[in-house]
Amino acid sequence: xxxxxxxxxxxxxxxxxxxxxxxRASHSISSYLNWYQQKPGKAPKLxxxxxxxxxxxxxxxxxxxxSGTDFTLTISSLQPEDFATYYCQQSYSNPLFxxxxxxxxxxx
Amino acid sequence: QVQLVQSxxxxxxxxxxxxxxxxxxxxxxxxxxxxxxxxxxGQRLEWLGWINAGNGHTKHSQKFxxxxxxxxxxxxxxxxxxxxxxxxxxxAVYYCAREDVITxxxxxxxWFDPWGQGTLVTVSS
Numbered sequence: 001x002x003x004x005x006x007x008x009x010x011x012x013x014x015x016x017x018x019x020x021x022x023x024r025a026s027h028s029i030s031s032y033l034n035w036y037q038q039k040p041g042k043a044p045k046l047x048x049x050x051x052x053x054x055x056x057x058x059x060x061x062x063x064x065x066x067s068g069t070d071f072t073l074t075i076s077s078l079q080p081e082d083f084a085t086y087y088c089q090q091s092y093s094n095p096l097f098x099x100x101x102x103x104x105x106x107x108x
Numbered sequence: 109q110v111q112l113v114q115s116x117x118x119x120x121x122x123x124x125x126x127x128x129x130x131x132x133x134x135x136x137x138x139x140x141x142x143x144x145x146x147x148x149x150g151q152r153l154e155w156l157g158w159i160n161a162g163n164g165h166t167k168h169s170q171k172f173x174x175x176x177x178x179x180x181x182x183x184x185x186x187x188x189x190x191x192x193x194x195x196x197x198x199x200a201v202y203y204c205a206r207e208d209v210i211t212x213x214x215x216x217x218x219w220f221d222p223w224g225q226g227t228l229v230t231v232s233s
Contacts, residue, residue, distance in 0.1 A: 034219045043223035050217040099153040
């Protein structure tokens, strides 16, 4: 099975900060990587698919990059509504999708 | 709009089974696969299994082999996930999610969107 890791596990940031979250796959997954945002008590929400494609309706301050085993989610200017937990997900071994452990972004 | 609505919270005793439903609306049910994912308190999202809503083919995580059964009722536009031999570690929020797909020049890509609202399953004696 493909294992996913994320770093950091949590971070504290201020509104307006640039935030970068890293996701790593145990094997090459090409660009088969998605990013989700989850707020407490809510279902995850898709942000990025295919490593770098922005889901319709998602603000352009979110961007994704990477391929192979190393991927990045960047929030260019953190907004109050962005405080949440972010998960990466590999879709390379479809239909067996696996998620990273999550990165919690909270207020400094 | 495209929506998945799940059944309500359940409380079960160890050893029992639970069945969670996921009713789809706003699209042709048989055109998309449905996945089941769970999240134990404070834990990561964990993939349980998948059903092709068109032909009924399923696949499950090895971890849940023999305990999870995923079915669908095409006339009702509803998918079901049943988990048996429940133990305390199965206490979690269970989500269904629709698998969407796009063909791009660099490949065929899949993701989960939308998700159901989640169903809390509590296993306690």
